[in-house]
Structure formats: structure tokens, C-alpha cells
Amino acid sequence: AQSVTQLDSHVSVSEGTPVLLRCNYSSSYSPSLFWYVQHPNKGLQLLLKYTSAATLVKGINGFEAEFKKSETSFHLTKPSAHMSDAAEYFCVVSDREGYQKVTFGTGTKLQVIP
Amino acid sequence: DGGITQSPKYLFRKEGQNVTLSCEQNLNHDAMYWYRQDPGQGLRLIYYSQIVNDFQKGDIAEGYSVSREKKESFPLTVTSAQKNPTAFYLCASALGVANEQYFGPGTRLTVT
Numbered sequence: 001a002q003s004v005t006q007l008d009s010h011v012s013v014s015e016g017t018p019v020l021l022r023c024n025y026s027s028s029y030s031p032s033l034f035w036y037v038q039h040p041n042k043g044l045q046l047l048l049k050y051t052s053a054a055t056l057v058k059g060i061n062g063f064e065a066e067f068k069k070s071e072t073s074f075h076l077t078k079p080s081a082h083m084s085d086a087a088e089y090f091c092v093v094s095d096r097e098g099y100q101k102v103t104f105g106t107g108t109k110l111q112v113i114p
Numbered sequence: 115d116g117g118i119t120q121s122p123k124y125l126f127r128k129e130g131q132n133v134t135l136s137c138e139q140n141l142n143h144d145a146m147y148w149y150r151q152d153p154g155q156g157l158r159l160i161y162y163s164q165i166v167n168d169f170q171k172g173d174i175a176e177g178y179s180v181s182r183e184k185k186e187s188f189p190l191t192v193t194s195a196q197k198n199p200t201a202f203y204l205c206a207s208a209l210g211v212a213n214e215q216y217f218g219p220g221t222r223l224t225v226t
């Protein structure tokens with residue numbers, strides 16, 4: 001079985017402060033993990049992906065995520081929030097060796113306060 | 115300019131009518147997907163296709179139908195059997211099922 005849990009449905013930060021969006025996963029096989037961002041009434045855009053290479057993955061717009069197998073986590077971070085980061089973020093897990101099903105988290109809405 | 119297009123952006127229909135949402139990609143991807151997004155529920159998979167002339171039901175396929183006659187096209191029909199069709203519909207494509215997906219801009223369907 002495969003699942004992904006985004007631990008916070010809403011996160012609020014002040015502009016210029018760090019961002020942490022939490023994601024835990026479970027997978028029977030070696031997973032691929034992704035973070036996507038969605039601005040209102042738009043499609044999803046890939047921020048970054050982990051596919052078994054380096055455990056610290058750098059993405060676009062200054063975001064990065066660290067794959068921690070022992071903690072089954074893939075948290076998304078950014079050192080300094082910008083107003084344009086306000087959006088909804090989705091963590092996604094995909095089995096690379098098994099059924100290859102893709103599972104989306106329920107999303108975290110990030111609010112950035114000026 | 116490569117990418118995925120969905121049309122139209124907004125669609126309005128009367129209850130009882132079937133409606134077809136368009137999804138086209140020029141990324142040469144084999145896999146294509148349809149998702150439904152409702153407030154607070156994330157994305158739910160309706161149908162997906164790994165190759166031309168083949169498609170599989172997702173988690174909420176009832177009341178929907180698809181076809182995959184061409185690699186670049188994966189239209190979704192919302193039938194009158196779908197009990198609550200008003201939603202934001204997203205199409206995506208990927209090189210393969212386990213690869214990252216690329217999303218279109220979405221179609222917002224309102225049925226009254």
C-alpha cells in the first residue's frame with residue numbers, strides 16, 4: 001500500500017522567514033517523491049523531485065526538500081518566504097518498481113504575511 | 115512551445131447534458147491523466163492512460179468516460195450520470211507512469 005500525508009492543511013509565515021511544509025509517506029517499494037505548487041485557478045507546477053539520487057533535492061524558486069528514509073519524510077523548505085510563494089503545495093509519491101501508482105497528498109495552503 | 119493545453123478554461127452546462135473536456139499535449143508523453151479537484155480534497159484520479167488505445171479507471175471513474183485514439187489527445191466526457199460534476203478538472207501527462215507529471219491549466223466546469 002502507498003500513502004502520503006501532509007501534516008498541515010494551512011501554514012502561515014511572515015515574509016522573509018523560513019518555510020517548512022511537512023510530508024510523510026509510506027511505500028512498499030522504492031519511491032519517487034515530488035512537490036508541486038498550485039496558484040489559484042491554475043494547473044500544478046513541479047517544484048522538485050527525488051528519484052533515488054541525492055537525498056537533498058533542490059528545486060525552483062529557492063525551494064528544497066530532503067528525503068529521509070528512516071523517518072519516511074520528504075519535507076519542503078525555503079530559507080526566506082516571498083509574497084509570491086503564497087499558494088497550495090502538494091506532496092506526491094510514486095512507486096518506481098511496483099504497481100507504479102501515483103498518490104497525491106491533500107495539499108498545504110501557504111499564507112505569506114507581509 | 116511545448117506543453118499541455120486544456121480547453122475551454124470555463125465551461126457551463128445544464129444538468130442532464132454530456133460535456134467533453136479537451137486535453138492536448140505536444141510533449142510526446144505516453145501517459146496521460148485526468149484529475150478532479152474540489153475544495154479541501156486535493157486531486158482525485160478519474161482515468162489514466164499509459165499508451166494509445168488503452169486506459170484505466172482511477173479512483174472516481176463513475177459518470178466519466180475517456181478515449182485515447184491519438185498519443186497527443188485524451189478527451190474526458192462528463193456524462194449525465196455523474197452526480198456532482200461541478201469541479202475543477204486537471205489534465206496531466208508524463209513520460210511514463212512513474213515519472214513526474216506535467217499539468218495543463220485546468221477547466222472549471224459548472225453544471226446548473
